[in-house]
Amino acid sequence: MQFSGDIFYYQKDGRRVSQFHMSTGENLLVSVLNSINIRNSDRASLSKPCILFLDEIELALHPSSLKRLVSFLDEMSMLYNYAIYFSTHSIELISSISPENIFFLERYSDNSVEIINPCYPAYATRILYDHSGYDSIILVEDDLAKELITRLLRNNNLLNSRLVHVLPCGGYTNVIELAREVVSSNLVGKISSISIILDGDVKQDAKSYMHKHAIKNNIPLSYLPIESLEKYLKHTLHDRVDHKLFRKLNDLSIIHI
Structure with a gap:
């Protein structure tokens, strides 16, 4: 030979x-x-x-x-x-590639194939590793904000090609401090993008807190267009009753029972 x-x-x-x-x-x-x-x-x-x-x-x-x-x-x-x-099959490799240049081949049980693009690294490798992390992590104040953000992501088809984790942290100061710790310790690695979404009524308080504690980072910070749901419900169902909303919620609870 x-x-x-x-x-x-x-x-x-x-x-x-x-x-x-x-x-x-x-x-x-x-x-x-x-x-x-x-x-x-x-x-x-x-x-x-x-x-x-x-x-x-x-x-x-x-x-x-x-x-x-x-x-x-x-x-x-x-x-x-x-x-x-x-x-x-390397997450180390595709983590350096922009999602627009990642084409994920999804094979179904009928042997049909779908090409998903753009695609994010953790989503593309989710079946290869027990847990390869998340493409995006969103820090919010409470479970109600988590539910709202998750529904918005789902309704706008923003969960189709990326793994997103919405994490309630309990109060705007906790959210800000956790975000600072995540950044300083590189806790989630480089494939995960971090963002903060706070309730709309704490905008000035959050800015004052970050200024007072000299907190500066590049984490995107947004606010919901409403105050916290608890404060909204207290205002509309207790302090100044919105009869239409009260009746609607009451009817829904009866139907649910």
Whole structure:
């Protein structure tokens, strides 16, 4: 049996190291570079787009090498007009890829396939790991706010391609302090985006609290367009009774029973 094709070498300490003495990861890198070189040699013009498919490029590569490879491929795609697609099961790899460039292949029991794009890293790898984290974490004050935010996300189809966890923390100061701790300790890693949604009636109090305690971070902070539900119900059902709302809630409770 004879070997046909080019044998690659690299120079190290004045000596040549052949491809047959390279590691599996080094051989993979050589194969990728050779594939790009062959494709470029075959192309009549770089102005015409070219597609390159790579299968599981994370095999045998250290995470740091993998990041450098992805950066290199991104540079090559821009320089030589490539659309580069690679399959992967590595959350470390896709965590550095924007959701718009992630295509998740969902296979169903009838063997039909759906392509989900954009797709977020934790959603794409949710069946591969026991728990790969969340794509988005939203910190809110209480369970009522959690229910409201969750329904808004669901009704606006914002849960279709990402894993979102809405976490009630108990009061606006607790929310702000937990957010600060999450950021300072890198508690959730880099694949999860953190945001805060507070009740509308604490907007000034929250700003004063953050100013007083010199809390500065880049976490997105939003407010619900209403005051806390407890205060709203107390105001409309106790302090100044809204008869129509009272009757509606009362009728619903009777139907439920």
